[in-house]
Amino acid sequence: MDNYLDAGSQCSLDIMAEEYLGNWVFTQDGLVPGCLRSREGVAEEFLLGDPPPESTRSIVLPAFVNAHTHLGDSFAYPAPKGSVEEMVGPDGYKHRVLASATDEEKRSGMRSSLDLMWRTGTTSFIDFREEGLQGISCLRDATIDSNVGGVVLGRPEGSSCTDDDLRALIGQCDGLAFSSISDWPPDLLETASRMCKGSDKMFALHASESRREDIEAILHLEPDFLVHMTAASEDDIAACVDRRVPIVVCPRSNKAFGLSPDIPMLLKLGASVALGTDNAMICGPDMISEMRAAYHLSASVGGLSEFDAVRLATCSGHKVLNPKRKITMELSTSDDLVVVDVQGEDPLLELVSSDGSVEVSAVIQDGMVRRVRV
Ligand SMILES: [Zn+2]
Incomplete structure (x- = not known):
């Protein structure tokens, strides 16, 4: 097993004009088609339904x-x-x-x-x-x-x-x-x-x-x-x-x-x-x-x-x-979120069961899209 302590990483904030993150969004009803739209690195809104073709092949879920x-x-x-x-x-x-x-x-x-x-x-x-x-x-x-x-x-x-x-x-x-x-x-x-x-x-x-x-x-x-x-x-x-x-x-x-x-x-x-x-x-x-x-x-x-x-x-x-806060599974762009890239046809199964094929590509924190690169 690799020693995780040896791995290095960089995090950066990419400023791109407009971006569509994800083909699927994890909601209280399960995984549904949709994406997160961002502009100049700021998460602006979730769009549920078929994502635009340029959207990344990823799942957006709570961090x-x-x-x-x-x-x-x-x-x-x-x-x-x-x-x-x-x-x-x-x-x-x-x-x-x-x-x-x-x-x-x-x-x-x-x-x-x-x-x-x-x-x-x-x-x-x-x-x-x-x-x-x-x-x-x-x-x-x-x-x-x-x-x-x-x-x-x-x-x-x-x-x-x-x-x-x-x-x-x-x-x-x-x-x-x-x-x-x-x-x-x-x-x-x-x-x-x-x-x-x-x-x-x-x-x-x-x-x-x-x-x-x-x-x-x-x-x-x-x-x-x-x-x-x-x-x-x-x-x-x-x-x-x-x-x-x-x-x-x-x-x-x-x-x-x-x-x-x-x-x-x-x-x-x-x-x-x-x-x-x-x-x-x-x-x-x-x-x-x-x-x-x-x-x-x-x-x-x-x-x-x-x-x-x-x-x-x-x-x-x-x-x-947060034991005193009511936690719902309705995602908001102000929540901590994670964007996980997937490859296969069953993204949720791939996320929870496959061995190493998914990769975290971005973390959204305070509404800012931050790239994660290994
Ligand atoms: Zn312990």
């Missing part, structure tokens, strides 16, 4: 949202194989390499990950950032010149932290996120959750990844969302549905640990499901690859429609990102 990352360990890609505990547990490989790397090594790895996100059509992400205040500032520094926006959820450096330490962390980021309830004292998690709620910030957790954890103890903390739930029972999922707690699944990361989310079951039970790429030392933060993994692994457990696969990687992530 991807990566609902779970750990960009801090990008520099350690590719990581060796190991179990969840050996690799990402409290004393595992990841924490050892984080402790031995310099901030500049970490920032450089994060910048490569941000670059990969941009080239593959992701404009926003939610990161679980380890290493306390220093970890938060390191990620903030790395994102300064990036068009990709991150929700940064911090974590104390150890369980001996004080309330003042938690308050200081929350003041510097968008909320707190913890490894799992099993790794932290219950009273610390309760205090952290209460402080996040009081500051209108996010509180999130990994949950039931390789072994089932007590869902009532988890939901008692009122998390904004949970990550993994691969070892959860159907009753556990139903409890999340009852409390309206979204679940973020990470198929490629799970696969590296011999695990697998049952996405059709989650959807059948009514869960709100989004996709994330998890530890960047294990998988590059490329949401097209993640969406394809979700689509393929679901085939053996009931299947996932092409429409749902795209929805999980786009609109569902927006719901996790």
Whole structure:
């Protein structure tokens, strides 16, 4: 496998008089014929119906949202194989390499990950950032010149932290996120959750990844969302549905640990499901690859429609990102959008299932059409 950290890219704003982007538009009714008209690099309107002949052979869809990352360990890609505990547990490989790397090594790895996100059509992400205040500032520094926006959820450096330490962390980021309830004292998690709620910030957790954890103890903390739930029972999922707690699944990361989310079951039970790429030392933060993994692994457990696969990687992530905003699938030229070039006769199937034939050609952000070139 190529090392994604080595790939370079350029982004530029092309000013062309008038342009028609796409032969198809991804809407709440599925993929429909249409295009996005732009003038001098500014997205002006969607035109539904048969596109003009000069329109590009592409799909226009909402930009991807990566609902779970750990960009801090990008520099350690590719990581060796190991179990969840050996690799990402409290004393595992990841924490050892984080402790031995310099901030500049970490920032450089994060910048490569941000670059990969941009080239593959992701404009926003939610990161679980380890290493306390220093970890938060390191990620903030790395994102300064990036068009990709991150929700940064911090974590104390150890369980001996004080309330003042938690308050200081929350003041510097968008909320707190913890490894799992099993790794932290219950009273610390309760205090952290209460402080996040009081500051209108996010509180999130990994949950039931390789072994089932007590869902009532988890939901008692009122998390904004949970990550993994691969070892959860159907009753556990139903409890999340009852409390309206979204679940973020990470198929490629799970696969590296011999695990697998049952996405059709989650959807059948009514869960709100989004996709994330998890530890960047294990998988590059490329949401097209993640969406394809979700689509393929679901085939053996009931299947996932092409429409749902795209929805999980786009609109569902927006719901996790903006829990208080009503998210619709009606596209607007002011939304973050992505233009993906396709080749075959079944563009949606090609997008979610084929191996490498699609290419992101442009990202629309703040109404501006920005070219993406590898
Ligand atoms: Zn994670």
